[in-house]
Amino acid sequence: MDEFLAFLHAAITWFGEAFAWTMAALGVLIGMVGAFAASFVESGPPVYNGYVEANYVYVAATNPGRLRDIAADEGQTVTQGQTLFSLDDDQYRAALSAAVAQQKAAEASWRNLETGSRSEETDVIKASLKQAEANLELARTTLDRTLKLKQSGLVPDSRVDSAQAQFDTTSATLAQLQAQLAVAELPARPEQLEAAKANYEAAAANVELAQVQLDDRTVDSPVGGVVDRVYYKAGEVVGTGSPVLSILPPGELKVEFFLPETERNRFRIGDILDVTCDSCADELTATISYLASDPQHTPPIIYSRDERKRLVFMAEARIDESVSLLPGQPVTMKVPE
Known part of the structure; x- marks a missing residue:
């Protein structure tokens, strides 16, 4: 019995040692395979994962209002200058009409001061002037006759004095009317003309402003591209600066990706990388356009010397070439071999 137990113990010991050697050998083999695989992966070019992003152009109105009409749909291709949408403009049309009326009134006032009194006013003065000239001629004739009669002793001195006074009065009236006509035909003082001209120019500027504000109620596309999103419907009120739609211009797709700290200095603006993704076209490339100068951490960590590799x-x-790529699509970047 003791010999059987001894044999059994020896057998178990031998199998245990054999199993241990087998597991050790298997571990070594797995390690070698892993090291080989790791060396194979590390020998290839590094890859960087990222996402496609888009530089959208957001189109908004300069002033708030109710959206009257939208002339573009999502997915539609538009050209630069094409009408996209319009807002209600009744208030702005009324403002333009009022500004035009004020401009005309200011211009009439300015021109009137430039030319002096109206022709009707000067005509009245000229008629009075002719009558005064006739009266003066009659007064001169009467005075001459009275002086001759005085020399003959046929009239007293009082008649001569009366004729002389009539002549002097008529002469003064004529001189007054001549001066009045001269003033009426003169333009206004320089200061008055400058003020009237300034009022006219201000009114003209208000017309231009009202016209621009009216034109702004119809919004044209600032760029060509594809309409990505339409944020409002006809009849809704749009606030100041609120985009009504967004446009993706051609060539405005980019890839955002992250470089490890140890590889940042390998790259420069203008370097070309290969781009691969599911269903991507072959030989798709991208040109580096931005490299951050400040590092950031991968998902929140407590920074330490050992964690620098996560910067x-x-x-x-x-x-x-952006034909086959869409915003938000994951892609892989690598240095061309």
Whole structure:
């Protein structure tokens, strides 16, 4: 019995040692395979994961109002200068009409001061002037006759004095009317003309402003591209600066990705990277257009010396061919071999 137990113990010991050696050998083999695989992966070019982002153009009205009409749909291709939408403009049309009326009134006042009194006013003065000239001629004739009669002793001195007074009065009246006509035909003083001209120019500027504000109620596309989103419907009120729609111009797609701290200095603005993704076209490339100078951490960590490898730098690359890519699509970047 003791010999059987001894044999059994020896057998168990041998199998245990054999199993241990087998597991050790298997571990070594797995380690070698892992090291080989790791060396194979590390020998290839590094890859960087990122997402496609878009530089949208957001189109808004300069002043608030009710949206009257939208002339573009999502997914529609538009050209620069094409009408996109319009807002109610009744108030702005009324403001333009009022500004035009004020401009005309200011211009009439300015021109009137430039030319002096109206022709009707000067005509009245001229008629009075002719009558005064006739009266003066009659007074001169009467005075001459009276003086001759005085020399003959046929009239007293009082008649001569009366004729002389009539002549002097008529002469003064004529001189007054001549001066009045001269003043009526003169333009206004320089200060008055400058003030009237300034009022006219201000009124003209108000007309231009009212016209611009009216034109702004119809909004044209600032760029060509594809309408990505329409944020309002006809009849809704749009606030100041609120975009009504967004446009994606051609060539405005980019890839945002992150570079490890140890690889940041390998890259420069203008470097070209290969872009790959599911269903991407072959030989798709992107040109680096931005490299961050300040690092940031990958998902929140407590910074320490051992965590420096988790520091990354954001980078952006312009996509050279953007036909098959969509905003938000994940892509992989790598240095061309």
